Amino acid sequence: MAAYLNRTLSMVTGNGSFDSHSLNDSTSSTGATRALHNNANDISPLQIFVRAKKKINDIFVEIEDYVSETTRFVEGDVPISGDIIDKAETEQFKSYVLKVSGIREVLSRDHMKVAFFGRTSNGKSSVINAMLRDKILPSGIGHTTNCFCQVEGIDGQEAYLVKEGSDEKLNVTSIKQLANALCQEKLCESSLVRIFWPRERCSLLRDDVVFVDSPGVDVSPNLDDWIDNHCLNADVFVLVLNSESTMTLAEKSFFHEVSTRLSKPNIFILNNRWDASASEPEFQESVKAQHQERCTDFLIKELKVSTPKEAEERVFFVSARETLQARLKEQEGLPAIQGALAEGFQNRYFEFQDFERKFEECISQSAVRTKFAQHSSRGKSIANEMRQMLDGIYERANVMHNQKLDQKKKLTDRIANTEQQLMLVTREMKMKIHNMVEEVEQKVAKALNEEIWRLNVLVDEFSLPFHTDSLVLNVYKKEINAHVESGLGSNLRARLSTALAMNVETAQREMTERMTALVPPEKIAQQTQKIVIRNQPFEMLYTLNCQNLCSDFSEDLEFRFSWGITAFIARFSGKYKDKNSKAAAIAAANAHNRHNNSNMNVSQMMSPSSPMCLMPANESDLITQEQLSLISKVAVASIGSQGTVGLIVAGLMLKTIGWRVLVGAGVVYGCVYLYERLSWTNAAKERSFKNQYVKHATRKLKLIVDLTSANCSHQVQQELSSTFARLCRVIDTATTEMNDELKEIESSLTQLETSQKQIKSLKNKANYILNELDIFESNYIKAN
Numbered sequence: 001m002a003a004y005l006n007r008t009l010s011m012v013t014g015n016g017s018f019d020s021h022s023l024n025d026s027t028s029s030t031g032a033t034r035a036l037h038n039n040a041n042d043i044s045p046l047q048i049f050v051r052a053k054k055k056i057n058d059i060f061v062e063i064e065d066y067v068s069e070t071t072r073f074v075e076g077d078v079p080i081s082g083d084i085i086d087k088a089e090t091e092q093f094k095s096y097v098l099k100v101s102g103i104r105e106v107l108s109r110d111h112m113k114v115a116f117f118g119r120t121s122n123g124k125s126s127v128i129n130a131m132l133r134d135k136i137l138p139s140g141i142g143h144t145t146n147c148f149c150q151v152e153g154i155d156g157q158e159a160y161l162v163k164e165g166s167d168e169k170l171n172v173t174s175i176k177q178l179a180n181a182l183c184q185e186k187l188c189e190s191s192l193v194r195i196f197w198p199r200e201r202c203s204l205l206r207d208d209v210v211f212v213d214s215p216g217v218d219v220s221p222n223l224d225d226w227i228d229n230h231c232l233n234a235d236v237f238v239l240v241l242n243s244e245s246t247m248t249l250a251e252k253s254f255f256h257e258v259s260t261r262l263s264k265p266n267i268f269i270l271n272n273r274w275d276a277s278a279s280e281p282e283f284q285e286s287v288k289a290q291h292q293e294r295c296t297d298f299l300i301k302e303l304k305v306s307t308p309k310e311a312e313e314r315v316f317f318v319s320a321r322e323t324l325q326a327r328l329k330e331q332e333g334l335p336a337i338q339g340a341l342a343e344g345f346q347n348r349y350f351e352f353q354d355f356e357r358k359f360e361e362c363i364s365q366s367a368v369r370t371k372f373a374q375h376s377s378r379g380k381s382i383a384n385e386m387r388q389m390l391d392g393i394y395e396r397a398n399v400m401h402n403q404k405l406d407q408k409k410k411l412t413d414r415i416a417n418t419e420q421q422l423m424l425v426t427r428e429m430k431m432k433i434h435n436m437v438e439e440v441e442q443k444v445a446k447a448l449n450e451e452i453w454r455l456n457v458l459v460d461e462f463s464l465p466f467h468t469d470s471l472v473l474n475v476y477k478k479e480i481n482a483h484v485e486s487g488l489g490s491n492l493r494a495r496l497s498t499a500l501a502m503n504v505e506t507a508q509r510e511m512t513e514r515m516t517a518l519v520p521p522e523k524i525a526q527q528t529q530k531i532v533i534r535n536q537p538f539e540m541l542y543t544l545n546c547q548n549l550c551s552d553f554s555e556d557l558e559f560r561f562s563w564g565i566t567a568f569i570a571r572f573s574g575k576y577k578d579k580n581s582k583a584a585a586i587a588a589a590n591a592h593n594r595h596n597n598s599n600m601n602v603s604q605m606m607s608p609s610s611p612m613c614l615m616p617a618n619e620s621d622l623i624t625q626e627q628l629s630l631i632s633k634v635a636v637a638s639i640g641s642q643g644t645v646g647l648i649v650a651g652l653m654l655k656t657i658g659w660r661v662l663v664g665a666g667v668v669y670g671c672v673y674l675y676e677r678l679s680w681t682n683a684a685k686e687r688s689f690k691n692q693y694v695k696h697a698t699r700k701l702k703l704i705v706d707l708t709s710a711n712c713s714h715q716v717q718q719e720l721s722s723t724f725a726r727l728c729r730v731i732d733t734a735t736t737e738m739n740d741e742l743k744e745i746e747s748s749l750t751q752l753e754t755s756q757k758q759i760k761s762l763k764n765k766a767n768y769i770l771n772e773l774d775i776f777e778s779n780y781i782k783a784n
Contacts (some may be wrong), residue, residue, distance in 0.1 A: 047208035118240035120216030153205030278342035
């Protein structure tokens with residue numbers, strides 16, 4: 001009652017009678033009232049909700065972008081994500097995308113919702129129309145709301161309605177058409193019809209307020225369904241009572257159910273049709289006091305949803321129909337008083353305005369608190385959880401970064417040490433191979449020379465039957481060449497091969513050990529062993545090729561009397577032939593050196609060369625082949641034959657020393673000749689053949705001593721060099737793998753550093769979002 005007196009004290013005069021003076025004042029101030037109303041709209045409490053909704057939507061747009069960015073980051077950008085981000089965390093980040101998307105969808109639908117309840121024909125639709133300042137819902141005689149009607153604003157110009165369970169938009173061009181549509185539809189009382197009304201026609205709809213009109217609470221006992229379907233998200237409940245009667249049990253029961261489902265619902269009580277009290281002014285105050293007391297007791301004692309002070313501010317006495325008519329007159333430019341139905345209009349009109357102001361404050365505060373506080377808290381929870389998860393990811397990434405740095409340092413040191421040691425080992429192995437090659441060359445040359453000096457023994461061991469027939473003799477030559485080649489090869493192998501093979505194997509083992517030590521990993525060491533191991537030990541090949549070397553051997557098996565003049569000439573020329581042979585050997589050695597310097601093929605060097613004339617180093621000391629040939633021809637031509645020579649010599653000696661001496665000398669000479677002639681048997685011919693062959697083979701073999709020793713040393717060099725080259729390839733492969741691994745580590749480090757920067761940025765964004773939500777709560781939730 002005190003609240004009512006406070007609200008009306010300045011509005012009425014005297015005993016509150018409705019006189020013409022007050023009507024005139026009201027009429028004259030109609031324009032000011034409209035201006036005041038427009039100004040009030042500009043600073044309406046409902047704008048708090050509008051601004052809060054826009055702000056929270058903007059924040060959740062940022063949260064959605066942030067969550068999407070973070071999810072993309074953890075799904076694809078983090079290197080080795082399996083090591084620092086487990087599958088559960090990835091799924092958790094993905095779940096945030098759906099959660100934020102759901103919250104944004106709810107926010108886009110969130111609005112201030114007020115639900116009107118009361119008995120049938122208490123004027124619920126009229127109250128909504130009065131608040132909306134337009135006849136939107138059908139009301140009056142013959143129009144009873146038989147289902148839930150929800151009025152909400154749209155941006156277009158055409159009004160339409162949508163039935164529950166259907167997306168079809170039904171056009172609404174007039175209130176009459178809407179009334180007919182609602183009457184024609186046989187709808188369940190708990191079903192919902194959504195009426196979309198242009199926002200430009202109503203300020204409350206512009207401010208995102210949704211009105212829900214309900215059937216009378218006395219129509220159906222299914223109150224639980226009503227509450228579950230239409231009331232749980234309501235910010236304010238308005239109980240519309242008929243002031244001509246008292247509050248019924250059905251109305252009380254409904255709100256008892258509401259108070260059990262909702263924590264402290266906001267309830268306004270409108271005693272509608274208060275204009276009827278003007279007909280009985282003597283009972284007006286007592287009736288009003290009675291209604292006031294019952295309503296406040298209901299809120300305070302029965303529902304326990306309000307304090308006494310709050311309850312006094314939640315009970316109003318109005319006339320919705322009268323207020324609607326007054327506002328329609330105002331819109332037509334007429335005074336609001338023309339819409340009055342009875343005396344006391346001004347008090348009821350201001351009472352309704354006071355209700356609207358309290359309603360706007362309450363619904364704005366309640367909607368901000370109920371709609372956005374939970375979303376803000378959930379947004380903070382999501383941001384906090386994501387920041388904590390990012391902290392863990394950052395720490396694991398930092399640990400991995402440090403591990404990668406350690407791996408990089410160790411690998412870099414290992415590569416540098418391997419390259420340095422490889423240079424030292426390469427230098428040592430090259431020197432060792434060089435020394436070993438020289439040693440092998442010296443040993444082979446020495447052994448081959450010794451075997452050449454013992455060639456007569458090897459030739460004497462050849463026991464194939466000898467015959468002077470040319471065909472048999474050719475076979476004999478081939479066999480003795482093969483025998484000499486095989487014998488020399490066997491002797492050289494017996495003297496050198498075992499020791500050389502052991503030396504080569506020792507050198508290879510040392511190479512393997514030294515090179516293996518450069519690459520610690522067992523995998524590479526095993527690969528090294530597989531590459532180096534040979535199925536058979538190293539074996540030296542001695543390529544003598546006596547068949548080609550001695551192919552120019554021409555035996556002389558004709559009988560030659562050792563004391564004949566021809567023999568003396570041959571002995572004389574033989575001295576010079578020996579000197580020429582030495583000169584030829586020196587020239588051949590020089591040619592062999594030139595061959596080695598020019599890297600000619602060994603096989604070509606081994607093949608017999610075409611005959612050539614070799615000039616001695618000192619032409620004044622030697623007689624050439626042409627000179628010897630000329631002397632022989634002259635001697636033969638001048639003498640003619642041995643008989644003629646003998647006669648001439650005998651004649652000279654006969655004149656000089658006498659015939660007895662000459663005869664004695666002739667007898668002795670003849671006996672010697674006869675002895676030698678009789679001794680020239682097949683065995684003698686074989687001995688002569690072998691002696692000639694030994695001399696020829698010795699001379700030929702000496703020519704290839706350097707070549708053979710160089711060939712053997714080259715084999716050793718090739719064996720050791722190829723082994724070392726294979727080992728170097730293994731080391732190069734290992735080094736390449738280490739370099740590739742180093743590049744991978746460096747790439748991982750770069751990606752980790754980039755990821756850490758991104759994680760820091762994402763953490764900062766989380767802090768920014770938390771700060772934005774704190775500011776939002778401070779400005780809109782805690783402030784209310």
